[in-house]
Amino acid sequence: MTHHRTKRATTVLLAAVLLAGFQGPSLAVPSLLAPDPRAAPDVHAVRASGTAHTVDLVSTADGLTAPATTRPGLTTFRASTTQPGKGWIGLARLTDGADWNDFLGALSRALSNTPSEVPQGAKDLDATAALLGGLVIQPGLPGSFTQRLSPGRYLLFDYLAAGDAQPRYRWLTVSGGAVDQGLAPTATIVSRNVPGVGPRFEVRGTLRAGRPLRYVNEIPGQVNELLFVKIAEGTTEAGLKAYFDALPDDGTLPPDSPFRSASLGSLHLSTDRSSVVQVPLESTRYAALTWSKDATDGLRLVKKGLFTIVDVG
Incomplete structure (x- = not known):
């Protein structure tokens, strides 16, 4: 990949994630725990107990702090940021031989505001890495997510700093004895295709x-x-x-937004992946949504119905 292409890719990605951040002046049932990222999804109900195995991630004006090693098994990542416009930390596992520039280029095209770039970008991304979630947080509003890790090397990276001259990313090596403790959710939200309808969010359980x-x-x-x-x-x-139907494809926003807060939630997951997420939601009504683009045609998934209104108790 040439330097020019890498620089252009980071610019595209930065524009995409900043759009998501602009959408506001900004997630008792058995625990359904996150799957091994190298295996089929774990759909068994397992109750989390005891002290969680944790990894702390801190983003400040000076950079990203993250450990270089951790143990396999259920791992809870606790993240916070003190700087607006930084600190949306994602987790990925790259395929053998892929490096940061390969990953960033594919991710940028998959999230591009240019619809024609998205389908091939989505294919490149699928061949380059498995996306394992992460957190959309804000200063003073930290969060956590649990993911099952198998031995190997993972990538922690800041979506919002991807276009910077010195992008923030760290490699995480997983080895040693396994642990099986993590966050226990009260509800599950599934994004899936409904035959004859289109992509939808399905809510199971009660959001608290x-x-x-x-x-x-x-x-x-x-x-x-x-x-x-x-x-x-x-x-x-x-x-x-009606608001989503009025959104142009170039990333600009129409006036009279219905949103009244900053975004909080989970960063991108690849197909058949899951993550247990804890962010400081309040007892009120939210729109649950995505700014991701359809991998088949590059159009926004919210235009195709991938949003819903949820009540948090």
Whole structure:
């Protein structure tokens, strides 16, 4: 990959994630725990107990702090940021032989605001890495997510710093004895294709303020995120649909936004991956949505119905 192409890719990615961040002045059932990222999804209900195995991630004006090693098994990543515009830390496992530039280029094209770039970018990304979630957080609003790790090397990276001259990323080596403790969710949200309808979010269980939830991406060939933004009183599904229908494809936003908070939630997951996420949601109404593009045609998934209104208790 040439230096020129890498620089262009980072610019495209930065524009995409900043759009998601602009969408606001910004997730008792058995625990459904995240799958091994090298295996089929774990759909068994397992109860988390004891002291969680944790990894701390801290983003400041000076950089990203993260450990270089951890143990395999269920791992809870606790993340915080003190600087606006930094600190949306994602987790990925790259295929053998792929490096940072390969990954960044593929991810940038898969998230591009240019629809024609997205289909091939999605294929390149699928061949380059498995996306294992992460956190959309804000200063003063930290979060956590649990993922099952197998031995090997993983990538922790800041979506919001991808276009910087010195992008923030760290390699995480997983080795040693396994652990099996993590966050226990009260609800599960699944993104999936509904035959004859299109992509939709399905909510199972009860969303609770400040409690973990599990996010599962079941859409074939599609990386996807799950974001929550507070909505204005009286906002309806029909009103949200009208707003999303008016969104142009170039990333600009129409006026009169129905959103009343910054985004919080889970960063992108590859198909058939899951993550247990805890962010500081309040007891109110939110729009659950994604700014991801359809891997088949590059259009926004919210235009195709991948959003819903949820009540957090």
